[in-house]
Amino acid sequence: AQSVAQPEDQVNVAEGNPLTVKCTYSVSGNPYLFWYVQYPNRGLQFLLKYITGDNLVKGSYGFEAEFNKSQTSFHLKKPSALVSDSALYFCAVRDRATDSWGKLQFGAGTQVVVTP
């Protein structure tokens, strides 16, 4: 069975500082990994994904994520956070080798608060 864990309910960071949002996963095969962002009263918006190849993935709004197979992690990063980055961030996974073909599973989400 596939699962996703986001160990931090909330991350607080000052504007201009680096931002990291953690995600670990568990799959039986190789994963497809995704990050989404949700602003208040809105649906989720896609940020970036890891498919294969380069372990550092670049996405929208200056975000990037690093895939680490040995640690089964896919942490989201931004070198310099903005107040407008304050939102709820979700990590998600699909398992390539699964009897639940197509299933897309999300973590519990991490609230990011960027203070001026």
Add this chain to the structure above:
Amino acid sequence: NAGVTQTPKFRVLKTGQSMTLLCAQDMNHEYMYWYRQDPGMGLRLIHYSVGEGTTAKGEVPDGYNVSRLKKQNFLLGLESAAPSQTSVYFCASSLQEMNTEAFFGQGTRLTVV
């Protein structure tokens, strides 16, 4: 191009009432999903579909039924609503390739009193 549209956006139900939430997508996507979002619980998968006429259970399927009679529509039904089903419901869709991202609707806020 509307993307993923959910109907209705808000609804209040009395315990025991039934209702159907409609999700429609115009992107010719094969995969469609229904999630519920509750504070501290993240997005939990209720049911999903990998193609017209097929459905599968997710993490929290009890109390819900779904149908995918047409490729563009994915219906979520509550036969007898309970207060525990008070939540925000999101529909999503994606292409059938596993490496593609999902597109989300704006959500339906359901309150069961």
